[in-house]
Amino acid sequence: MDTIEFSPAGASTMYRIITVEREYGSGAAAIAGQLAARLGWKLWDRELTAEIARMANVSPSAVSFCEERVDSTFQRLVKVFWRGSYERSMQVEHLTFDPDRMVKVGEQVMHTIAEQGKSIIVGRGAPYFLRERSDTFHVFLYAPRAEKLRRIQKLGKSLGDAEDLVDTVDRERSLFIKHYFHADWPTRSLYHLMINTAIGDENVVSVILHSMGMLEGRPV
Numbered sequence: 001m002d003t004i005e006f007s008p009a010g011a012s013t014m015y016r017i018i019t020v021e022r023e024y025g026s027g028a029a030a031i032a033g034q035l036a037a038r039l040g041w042k043l044w045d046r047e048l049t050a051e052i053a054r055m056a057n058v059s060p061s062a063v064s065f066c067e068e069r070v071d072s073t074f075q076r077l078v079k080v081f082w083r084g085s086y087e088r089s090m091q092v093e094h095l096t097f098d099p100d101r102m103v104k105v106g107e108q109v110m111h112t113i114a115e116q117g118k119s120i121i122v123g124r125g126a127p128y129f130l131r132e133r134s135d136t137f138h139v140f141l142y143a144p145r146a147e148k149l150r151r152i153q154k155l156g157k158s159l160g161d162a163e164d165l166v167d168t169v170d171r172e173r174s175l176f177i178k179h180y181f182h183a184d185w186p187t188r189s190l191y192h193l194m195i196n197t198a199i200g201d202e203n204v205v206s207v208i209l210h211s212m213g214m215l216e217g218r219p220v
Helices: 028-039 046-055 073-082 099-116 145-154 159-181 201-216
Strands: 017-022 042-044 063-065 090-092 119-122 136-142 193-196
Touching: 017 028, 028 042, 028 119, 028 201, 042 046, 046 099, 099 119, 136 201, 145 159, 193 201
Parallel strands: 017 119, 017 136, 042 119, 136 193
Antiparallel strands: 063 090
């Protein structure tokens, strides 16, 4: 793919899709869920993984948790793409397609979702795949390290596991974006908003909705 060159659309755009990219542990899953509930839109997070698996003709039972295998670029790219907001790591036990095929299927699924509208898509390269759509509002969520560790531990992880996740997952995402889009991660020009989630989930949701309303030229 070509190097990313993109600037978000200006005012008077009616947004039908929101992409939520995030640092690991920033609380994106919960925030995207609250946003979907407020708008009455469909949330595509783990559901997106299931749909990609279905379209790629991979049995859901073939996707399982596993320990990290940093020696395999193939496995790393697979797991980065499949991974959801708080899943440790994944691999496909038996693959009849390579990561390039998987990413191609993912792009097709996301464009289909975007055509349907009223959807919130979490991660999986969505802001890059949908960067040409003027009806898509792109958000990047980040947080201080201490906040990310707190959120991950709240989900039941030990401090050691939380530190390992914070130190590795985003590095893998950066490698994924560099490999497939020849871009740095995060690509700041992609996003309408980049928000520190330490301000609280409800405040993050309010900022997103307020900003969308202003760009659409409607009262907020």
